[in-house]
Amino acid sequence: MEGLKNFFATKGGIIFVGLVIGVLAPVLQKLGNPPNMGICVACMERDIAGALGLHRASVVQYMRPEIIGFVLGAFLSALAFKEYRPRGGSAPFIRFILGIFAMIGALVFLGCPWRTLLRLAGGDGNAIFGLLGLIFGIWVGTRFLKAGYTLGRTQTSASKATGLAFPLLMLGFLILLLIDPQPEGEPKGMLLFYSIKGPGSQHAPLFISLGVAMLIGILAQRSRFCTMGAFRDLLLFKQGHLFLGVAAFFLSAWITNIILGQFNPGFEKQPIAHTMQIWNFLGMTLAGLAFVLAGGCPGRQLFMSGEGDADAAIFASGMIVGAAIAHNFGLASSPAGIGPNGAIATIVGLIICVIIGLTMRRR
Amino acid sequence: MAEIVDARGLSCPEPVLLTLETIKKLGKGEIEILVDTDTSKENVSRAAQSMGWQILKIVEEEKGYKITIKKD
Numbered sequence: 001m002e003g004l005k006n007f008f009a010t011k012g013g014i015i016f017v018g019l020v021i022g023v024l025a026p027v028l029q030k031l032g033n034p035p036n037m038g039i040c041v042a043c044m045e046r047d048i049a050g051a052l053g054l055h056r057a058s059v060v061q062y063m064r065p066e067i068i069g070f071v072l073g074a075f076l077s078a079l080a081f082k083e084y085r086p087r088g089g090s091a092p093f094i095r096f097i098l099g100i101f102a103m104i105g106a107l108v109f110l111g112c113p114w115r116t117l118l119r120l121a122g123g124d125g126n127a128i129f130g131l132l133g134l135i136f137g138i139w140v141g142t143r144f145l146k147a148g149y150t151l152g153r154t155q156t157s158a159s160k161a162t163g164l165a166f167p168l169l170m171l172g173f174l175i176l177l178l179i180d181p182q183p184e185g186e187p188k189g190m191l192l193f194y195s196i197k198g199p200g201s202q203h204a205p206l207f208i209s210l211g212v213a214m215l216i217g218i219l220a221q222r223s224r225f226c227t228m229g230a231f232r233d234l235l236l237f238k239q240g241h242l243f244l245g246v247a248a249f250f251l252s253a254w255i256t257n258i259i260l261g262q263f264n265p266g267f268e269k270q271p272i273a274h275t276m277q278i279w280n281f282l283g284m285t286l287a288g289l290a291f292v293l294a295g296g297c298p299g300r301q302l303f304m305s306g307e308g309d310a311d312a313a314i315f316a317s318g319m320i321v322g323a324a325i326a327h328n329f330g331l332a333s334s335p336a337g338i339g340p341n342g343a344i345a346t347i348v349g350l351i352i353c354v355i356i357g358l359t360m361r362r363r
Numbered sequence: 364m365a366e367i368v369d370a371r372g373l374s375c376p377e378p379v380l381l382t383l384e385t386i387k388k389l390g391k392g393e394i395e396i397l398v399d400t401d402t403s404k405e406n407v408s409r410a411a412q413s414m415g416w417q418i419l420k421i422v423e424e425e426k427g428y429k430i431t432i433k434k435d
Contacts, residue, residue, distance in 0.1 A: 009405045083401050090374065145380060153372030156399070156426060224402050229375065236376060237383065241409060295374035311374075 008222035014245035017223040022252030024212050025118055028066075030260050031204035035271030036122040038253075039066060039216075040115035041298035042106035042287075043272075045316070046323035046332075047200050048173070051192045054320070055327035058187060059198025063177045065210040067302065068170045073217020074306025075167040081222070086163030088310030091151035094356060095311050098294040099301075099318020100325060101349035105286030107323065107332040108279055108342045109133070110272055112298045113227035113291070116284065117246065119273060121253035123265035129277040133284035135231050140285070141292025142236045144357035149293070151360055154311055163308025166316070177206065199272055221303045225249075228288065228297035272335060279338045279346065286349045293356055365393040370403060371427055378403040379410045382432075386414050391434040393419070399427035408432075 007013045025038030037043055043060075050061030078084040106112045109130045111119055116134055119127035141149075157163065180189040187196050195201040203209065219225070223245065230246035233239045257263040267275055274280070291297050294315045296304060301319075304312035326332040331345040368385050370378035378398050385394055394416075398404050404427075408418055411432040419431040 009409075081401075085400065087372075087399075090372065145376065150377055151374060154374070155372065224405070226375075232376065237379065237410060237413075239410065239413060295376075 008219070011241065011244055014223050014225065014241060015248045017219045017225050018245035018248030019252045020219060021216055021225070022121075022249040023256050024216065025114075026121070026253055026256040026260055026262055028204045028209060028212060029262060031208055032202055033204050033209070034199040034202040035262075036119045036124055037111075037115055037199065037272060038118060040111050040118070041067070041070075041302065042103055042112035042319065042323075043110075043115060043199070045103070045298070045319050046107065046327070049320045049323040050200060050327070051194070053193050054324035056193070057327040057332070058200075059195050060200040060327070061187070061193040061195045062200045062203055063173055063192055064203070065174065065177065065206050066213040068174045068177075069210045069213025070217040070220070070299065070302040071167055071170040071306045072174075073214035074221035074303040075217075076214070077218040077221040078307040083221075084163065084308050086157035086160055086308040086310070087154045088157060088162060088314075090154040090311050091360065092311060092314045094151060094360065095294055095315045096318040096321075097352065098290045098356065099315040100322035101353060102287050102290035102294070102298065102315075103319040103322030104326050104331055104345050104349050105137075105283045105288075105290065106298075107326040108283030108338055108346050109287065110274065110333050112287065114297070114299055117227065117250045118253055119270070121250055121263075122257050123263045124270040124273050125265065125267040126270055126273050126275055126277065126280055129280040130284040133281035134228075134288040136281070137285035137288025137290075138228060138231045138292050139235050140354075141289050141357065142232055144293065145236060148362040149357055149360055150362050151293075151295075151311075154309070157308075157310070162310060165310070166305040166313035174210070217303060217306060220299065221306060224300070225303075226297050226300040228291040229300065232292055274333050274335055274337045276333075276337050279333070279342065282346050282350070283333075283342075286346055286353065289350070289353045289357070293353060365395045365431065368394060368396045370407070371397050371399040373403075375402065376406065379406050382407050382410055383414065386411065386416060393431065393433045396430045396432065397424075397427060398430065404428045404430060
């Protein structure tokens with residue numbers, strides 16, 4: 001167990017994890033997930049918001065087992081390796097706000113950092129602008145970190161149960177999904193909402209998605225895989241450890257896409273993408289900045305939630321609420337372009353994140 | 364007397380930032396860094412080594428780890 005523990009902290013370990021995730025994501029796509037969306041933490045949390053009826057965008061409603069699996073896999077891994085540690089209380093409401101704006105930014109672009117790389121690995125040139133925006137947003141965030149930005153210390157919780165809340169919520173979602181499956185061709189089960197067309201209707205078989213996501217949850221919990229941290233550490237410390245994992249993830253996804261016939265280079269008519277490049281850039285600038293200020297990419301926030309981090313759970317909850325806001329008020333983009341209020345929401349989000357960056361400082 | 368950096372409870376990448384700030388300030392000597400997660404323990408150790416500091420010892424404490432690093 002100790003040897004395994006150390007392996008994942010090495011260069012070889014993080015590269016191995018990146019390679020494995022890079023193969024699994026396009027395979028999930030082959031098995032039914034939407035195009036270039038084998039894994040997209042933002043899109044999948046948005047689908048969960050839809051399944052719960054928090055928004056009623058009929059094409060994006062599905063209780064995605066990948067999100068559930070990420071949290072439960074990380075939870076089991078943290079338990080097995082004695083890293084489960086219930087904690088919380090580091091500026092929770094600020095983290096909730098950051099989660100909301102991270103999601104709004106991601107839905108203006110149409111993808112989280114994971115999907116940015118998967119879109120690129122599938123040949124979607126528009127993702128270049130998203131990636132540049134992500135890197136720029138992260139760079140802005142590192143300026144705040146250098147100037148003493150902090151959300152303050154988290155506290156170890158008195159009760160072990162505190163950290164169980166989010167994993168238990170995910171278990172509850174899984175039970176709901178199992179007892180309330182989609183009636184053939186219907187948009188609603190007993191409780192859950194489903195899509196009968198669009199990305200929400202496209203999914204790999206439930207148990208394959210769940211199993212793959214739990215495996216990724218375990219590997220990412222062990223290795224601390226973080227798509228935002230990869231660029232942040234390069235920009236801030238010139239340290240490439242996490243970047244090696246993300247580079248491996250991109251390369252293996254690209255090669256897997258070529259093998260599976262899923263690599264279609266170009267800018268026009270890319271799946272679940274638009275060509276308004278300034279908003280692709282600025283949407284991901286907002287998301288990248290929010291991820292830095294909250295200390296992790298959306299995947300990493302889920303893995304930390306599984307380790308008992310209630311602050312990360314609050315950020316993830318903020319993202320789910322952010323998805324509801326984005327779809328209820330016309331902020332989310334579609335293949336036709338940005339939503340009617342997407343531009344103003346992005347600018348408001350950037351202003352609020354900059355204010356948070358400037359005001360939350362070490363005294 | 365070793366300089367002490369208390370990075371317990373801080374989000375990523377603050378423990379590494381504080382450690383690197385202290386490394387820069389001291390140039391050489393001994394630093395004790397307190398962290399409360401395995402992730403921070405790994406990140407701080409990796410950052411210290413990349414700056415040419417040696418990990419003297421890592422002691423598990425009630426609320427995390429004490430990492431002692433040194434440069435002559």
